[in-house]
Amino acid sequence: xxxxxxxPKFQVLKTGQSMTLQCAQDMNHEYMSWYRQDPGMGLRLIxxxxxxxxxxxxxxxxxxxxxxSTTEDFPLRLLSAAPSQTSVYFCAxxxxxxxxxxxxxxxxxRLTVV
Amino acid sequence: QQPVQSPQAVILREGxxxxxxxxxxxxxxxxxxxxxxxxxxxxxxxxxLKGGEQKGHEKISASFNEKKQQSSLYLTASQLSYSGxxxxxxxxxxxxxxxxxxRLTVKP
Numbered sequence: 001x002x003x004x005x006x007x008p009k010f011q012v013l014k015t016g017q018s019m020t021l022q023c024a025q026d027m028n029h030e031y032m033s034w035y036r037q038d039p040g041m042g043l044r045l046i047x048x049x050x051x052x053x054x055x056x057x058x059x060x061x062x063x064x065x066x067x068x069s070t071t072e073d074f075p076l077r078l079l080s081a082a083p084s085q086t087s088v089y090f091c092a093x094x095x096x097x098x099x100x101x102x103x104x105x106x107x108x109x110r111l112t113v114v
Numbered sequence: 115q116q117p118v119q120s121p122q123a124v125i126l127r128e129g130x131x132x133x134x135x136x137x138x139x140x141x142x143x144x145x146x147x148x149x150x151x152x153x154x155x156x157x158x159x160x161x162x163l164k165g166g167e168q169k170g171h172e173k174i175s176a177s178f179n180e181k182k183q184q185s186s187l188y189l190t191a192s193q194l195s196y197s198g199x200x201x202x203x204x205x206x207x208x209x210x211x212x213x214x215x216x217r218l219t220v221k222p
Binding site for chain 2: 031033035040041042043044045048050056058059090097098099100101102103104105106107108
């Protein structure tokens with residue numbers, strides 16, 4: 001009963017470094033998404049995927065890349081980290097999109113860029 | 115367009131009721147409600163569908179107003195465990211926008 005698993009839980013990067021945040025779900029959900037959460041700003045959508053091989057941009061996609069080669073995995077890549085990307089990142093999945101189904105969130109990755 | 119939540123914060127005594135509102139500039143087809151405790155991930159509470167059907171928590175309910183541009187979340191007989199930040203989410207096609215949150219504190 002793992003649900004949505006995110007790794008790592010914490011990460012410190014230097015400006016300009018790249019890294020990948022991992023997200024995996026074992027519920028056979030078609031829809032997966034990445035959000036960032038900053039104080040006082042709620043959750044903002046970075047990228048989402050409606051199924052393997054299909055991805056699209058959300059509200060704040062710049063500086064991030066995603067791919068979805070399998071139903072289970074949806075990694076988020078930071079291409080060249082900037083201090084403005086310091087945030088808490090959440091991966092979420094749902095059976096079939098948000099119109100009719102709730103999200104299951106991962107436990108989050110707290111990222112600091114120095 | 116991000117939905118607007120009100121109030122921003124509310125403090126209750128155990129056993130009291132609370133209402134949290136989520137407003138949009140457009141008619142809502144469905145509304146999600148989540149609760150997040152400090153340092154944890156948001157947890158799905160319920161979804162309110164366009165026909166008024168609800169799927170989720172047994173002690174929490176929600177409704178639309180007449181024009182379906184506002185949803186209200188009703189927390190009855192609040193318990194200490196209800197404390198946290200409540201977010202509404204409004205789907206737009208395959209995208210979902212969240213409100214900035216309402217911080218609820220329940221005191222003994």
